[in-house]
Amino acid sequence: MTEVASPAATRRERERGEAGGATRERNEREILAAAEKIFAAHGYRGASVQAIAEAAGLPKSNVLYYMGSKRGLYVRLLERMMARWNALLDDISVNDDPAEVLEAFIRSKMALSRRHPEGSRLFAAEILAGAPFLQEYLSGELRDWVEERARIFRQWAERGLMDPVDPVWLIFLIWSATQHYADFEAQVLGITGRDELGDADVEQITAFLIRVILKGCGLKPPSAAPG
Amino acid sequence: MTEVASPAATRRERERGEAGGATRERNEREILAAAEKIFAAHGYRGASVQAIAEAAGLPKSNVLYYMGSKRGLYVRLLERMMARWNALLDDISVNDDPAEVLEAFIRSKMALSRRHPEGSRLFAAEILAGAPFLQEYLSGELRDWVEERARIFRQWAERGLMDPVDPVWLIFLIWSATQHYADFEAQVLGITGRDELGDADVEQITAFLIRVILKGCGLKPPSAAPG
Amino acid sequence: MTEVASPAATRRERERGEAGGATRERNEREILAAAEKIFAAHGYRGASVQAIAEAAGLPKSNVLYYMGSKRGLYVRLLERMMARWNALLDDISVNDDPAEVLEAFIRSKMALSRRHPEGSRLFAAEILAGAPFLQEYLSGELRDWVEERARIFRQWAERGLMDPVDPVWLIFLIWSATQHYADFEAQVLGITGRDELGDADVEQITAFLIRVILKGCGLKPPSAAPG
Amino acid sequence: MTEVASPAATRRERERGEAGGATRERNEREILAAAEKIFAAHGYRGASVQAIAEAAGLPKSNVLYYMGSKRGLYVRLLERMMARWNALLDDISVNDDPAEVLEAFIRSKMALSRRHPEGSRLFAAEILAGAPFLQEYLSGELRDWVEERARIFRQWAERGLMDPVDPVWLIFLIWSATQHYADFEAQVLGITGRDELGDADVEQITAFLIRVILKGCGLKPPSAAPG
């Protein structure tokens, strides 16, 4: 990366002595992060472009210049979160070990919430608002994914590999339990009296959830993590 | 019911030909219901008095006339929800049967979410925003309540009445699992392809949760409801 | 005055055990006093009926019930102040002693401002606003009064009884100097570092003004008050 | 004056075909002038941003865009007026000639009121309201200034250079007399039957005040202007 500032270098850029392309990327990244935080906290309507701009350390005009519109920014964030989500929804088959699959499911879902708590809350806010932007995704892609899993869970139950619990309610249970620590973080911290949850806490919670949910479905946890 | 002397009939009232005294009460009720819905969907900032007024079928000024301020209305709704919540937090003792207590806990929590889904979402939105109005409640009253329960759960575990799981994570699990059907209703409906959850569905889900969570903690469900 | 409460006795009335007629009078008096204060401080537009009601210790509706409208109340106050003013504008003749007349003029004007500072400020606020309600009075009655005095002052000057100063500017000088202690009370108190001006202060100021103004017009003060 | 690069041309600007940079300055100037007029006439509370905007020929949002807030605009105007005021409060010493000092004082005060009548009225309205924004200034800076002058006046009196009148009352007399023609302009015009006071009138009034006040304090006017 050379030190030659491009002719159209911005003030921020010039001050930091950066090259052009990097600035755009960094600005976009900062805007997205800031927006995710604000939208997560206050929802689509409650978020203001001004607040996002301040959190990103940029003028308001820039936010709209980079993102087109408040709506466009919001949609982009939702899509980014859905993409992260889809990335961990790998296929499973009837021949897999139920306990292993469920454990992996819980682990990866927990890790996603842990890595992207703002994204998790953004999604929660969207759902609270009645999912105006995600209606289609929920009753399309996501529904298919759930039904596919459900079919396999049912087959496992039929083969006596696990208790015959309703697989859809089971999926919701896992979702709610894992998202809780991101979505209700303020409540969790308030009640536990901490400033934040550390990695050890999260690992402990994950093990707890795996232990209780698997056992609750008549499965033996494959790894012997204490809950 | 006698003809109680009452405030002046409003225009709405006259148009509908109603009796006098009921108007104020009805208006308040409608405003509270409308506000709970709007605040739940869009959070404190995202909700507008105009939107609440429209949902209540009243002029905007009227909402503020009845409720004083947007903030006051919001606080009143939060307090109402906290009161409902506190109403079902009866005491338990070490001598109680763990399975019965947990079942009752899950049942009552589920019933509360079922009866007041907007209130549950209102609470969720407040937590998403970082609990600006409930900070104190969370780290005060509610924390004490949780710790008290946790102590008893631990004693049960020591006596071998249930698995030695972390009681706080257990409480969070129950909370998240039961609230999920109110808070993420839009998602649940989208994925299950329904218009609403009926009483039968909710009873089925409740039984599922009781079954899985109790079994997951090494308890036998006292009633034999199939999940 | 009997103790029998009239059938239509108000709540306030009943609480104090007063008869009907007295209440109305007292309420009117309190409203007028409160309104004078509020209008004086904030002008016609800046005053609110609510603020007046609060200062009078009555419900807002009552203020309008007694006074008809904000505008009507304001006009009534202006007229009351003009009436007070007119009460001290007695006739003078060329044969009067100039010094005595001017002294009496300064004294009575000062006393009026002293007795009704709110009224003086109310008038000042009206003038600041461009005298929308008093236009006619100023260029009619008051103008005539001024011109009449001016004629006499001029005659005195012609007879060598006083310096040939412009009588209109002289009248304005007296008005401004005497009203100052009411209209700019906040400034006077701030600069002198007092909480209020006492009777002694006012007497001292009056003597000062008489001394300086009379001497400035070539007149000997009739009474020997030190300035 | 060179063609300085400047902010974007506004719609107003384009319509008028003006150059770029001047717009902002002109708008600010017009807003300040309009606001001074409106605040002077109706006080802080009675003034509305809408009215100011209309007087400035701009949309309401624009006024707030330029000035931040109604309060900020008001404070800025007060400070501007105080700055003008301070600009003419030059030091005096015991060795100066009392007559010359007093004449200069009256002249400069009169000129200030003449040049900035709206500012004078703005100040008057602020004082009428109880000086909520100027409390500190009055009992601080201004008080000190008055006391300093008073000390010198007293020394002059002790040396027999002028009558032993109370210097603070004298200062108030000069202030009230000179401000009167700005603050009570509507009254002055109504009574004198004119549309406005011309330079000649003001010069005449100034000479009158100098003559009467100086003579009233036992001083001979240095210049022989007839009142």
Added chain:
DNA sequence: CATGAATGAGCCTTCATTCAT
């Protein structure tokens, strides 16, 4: 007679967006 209820209009301020540079 006196007052709480009710409301359209207006208040100051913030909003998302467009535009010119």
Added chain:
DNA sequence: GATGAATGAAGGCTCATTCAT
């Protein structure tokens, strides 16, 4: 390419007034 300028619309709230009792 990036940003300050500008603004119509909407935000929460207060206003003076009307009405029914």
